[in-house]
Amino acid sequence: MQAGYWIRSKPIYGGLQWQHKAQAHVIIASGEGGRAVLRLLQQQLPPQAIKVLYLPEAQADHSHALRHMLQDVLGLDLASALSRHDTAAALWLALDEVLTASRMGTRIYAAGDEAFLWQVAAQAALHGVLNADIMREQAASLARAVYCVHCKTISHHVNTNIATCSGCQRQLLVRDHFSRRLGAYMGLMIDAEEPGNVPDILEIYP
């Protein structure tokens, strides 16, 4: 684990807050990110149109709470305010459609694990949206996507300091160096010098 020094590429995420100067609001969330969206919806609502795109995960499905909040509490028309998707592919397709029809002044918010946040950024970039234009919240899990510099496979949901590469099975040390293009942290083989000499594996990205 690397501590006590600062690596520039490690992104920092704030919480979600409404941008009140806007023409519309598009919120994209997955899994635990749904909770961040619920917190956002509790803040004083902006007057412009709001659309939530949500991808539930097996361990974290806040669909019911979102539906309740948007429809019963806030009185919004669910058909336009919430679109729930069962697969990531369906979510990206829907996002593409929404962004194609959007105008400048549409504020974009994203909540989910880190890899998800950067997938949103990559999708939005196809529409000319800059990283700085998106409000992000890293929800709950600090799990990392890890890019194996040896076989170039990305392993998802890594909670530990050392992880087995899902591509080549090497033991990778998870570094703080983050690639915005890949949305993943660099992973380097840890026992290259002395095969089999692997330090204790600890859960440090719960």
Place this chain on the structure above:
Amino acid sequence: MSALANKLMITEPDIQTPANTSDQRSQNAGLKVIVQTIREVAEGIREFTLVSADGSALPAFSGGSHIVVSMPSGTRIYRNAYSLLSPPQQRDHYRIAVRLQENSRGGSRFMHQEVKVGMALEVAWPLNLFALSRLARKQVLVAGGIGITPFMSQVQELLRQAQASQSAVLQTAGSKITPPDFELHYAYRSQDHAAYVPELQALLGDRLKCYDQSQGVTLDIRQLLAEQPLGTHVYTCGPEGMVQALLQSADELGWPPAHVHHEEFLAPPVGSPFTIKLASSQQEVQVGADQSMLEALEQAGVDAPYLCRGGACGRCELEVLSTDGTLEHHDHYLSAEEKRAGRKIMPCVSRARCDVIELNF
């Protein structure tokens, strides 16, 4: 954050920011050019074609660039920034246009009255503080009056991008490269005041929209900004009122600052005379009523830094040690807090209402 700081904060890789313009000296050393032709392009606007004095190719530049022209007039040298109008890839000449400023301190009057065909001038290397974003999906250019000038080279660059990608698409069918769509909105007082309309019409066709105020055709900036697709960048240059209206509309509509670019030509305003004291040399420099602090320093032989000479880039910033009066900030670079604090000044456009101001230089 000041609005103009935003303009300079854009982080696209190809933008030359003042901080990494290492070649300050060679830029100040300048290029020797000869005035080849002079023509009137609108009421009070004169266009100059410049060729290099030794016949060599001039430095290439990117759309939106300007040059600083040195104008020796009597005992003093004026230096004004003018946008380059010629196509960026054309290296055998530069074109600039100069509007005669009503209460000109000399710069534009010099260009209009003293510059003749065949005359030699010195200009600085092209510098771009108004570059096009390469990440835009659509580019909206908004010009008011003489503010058309930086767009002349930008539209050339955009047209070239469009043509290049068109031939690329023809070669590889189904290719995903689509150049940004663009349009130029050009507002002016009347036909007589509008430079380059026929030239632009021929180049741009439907991409050019003209607003002739004398015919009652006005540009609704807010409406224009409200209907732009996601990923649009807007660029504006023109009278201060128009620029401010655009910045305000963009902000109210929720445009992220990095999508809004503007350039203002600030001429150093006149004021009352005062004295600059330089801390390092204890030298005293008199600033005339119609002279900028930077010009006064230069006239006194002080090698003060500068790039844009228009209060935009921040290169000329100097530290104020003391003054017996008040600072008159005219730049777009310092934040409101910095201006209030009174510790810094941009001598290219700002001045002081005082007897003496001491600078840490």
